Amino acid sequence: MNKKVEIQNLGLKDYKETWDYQEKIFKNTLDLKIRNRRENLGVETRNYLLFVEHPHVYTLGKSGDAGNLLLSEEQLKAKNASYYKINRGGDITYHGPGQIVGYPILDLDNFFTDIHKYLRLLEEMVILTLAEYQIKAQRSPGETGVWLDVGTPFARKICAMGVRASRWVTMHGFALNVHADLGYFDHIIPCGIKGKAVTSLNVELGKKEISLEEVQQKLIRHFAELFEAEIIGL
Structure with missing residues (x-):
């Protein structure tokens, strides 16, 4: 099992370009797994963790409701935002500058074959990171992602998650609001959940910006x- 994970920092990159890049790595990994099985090659698959910031964009998961986007095509243009229907799980979310978006493209055969565990570990990664800023984050029963003040009228989401997996290869991932423009969330029903607020690390800490x-x-x-995992590429 290859537990090396290559980190790639893509910088500020268009959503569609990044999606195409993910799909290329994803397909190459799947093709290798199929060839390994058919031809008994025994070639190790590789694992990646891509980090990126996107220009303003709304993405709708395959089980999502397009009605959760509250902007017309003309209004999207006025906001300098784009919109894509994509092949991850989950509903609608927003990506933009000041947000850390992470796309793990892992062959879970190298780690464990359990998607539920995979999602919980991604959430735990964010929870532990926020704890370093003295922020108590947690899961919300029945909902993915990472939240603050769960079970209170002040519940708010700080990190969204949505993944796709095939033959235990993953893509898509998580989006953590660090100093994102939260005004863009006003134009959607985030993750299709009405009445739930969204927050950002800088808001919780009372700072203008936090180092991404x-x-x-x-x-x-x-x-x-x-x-x-053994991290490489840094």
């Missing part, structure tokens, strides 16, 4: 510990 690089390094460290 600093938060990313903490995420990587906790990811490595939780997945017992």
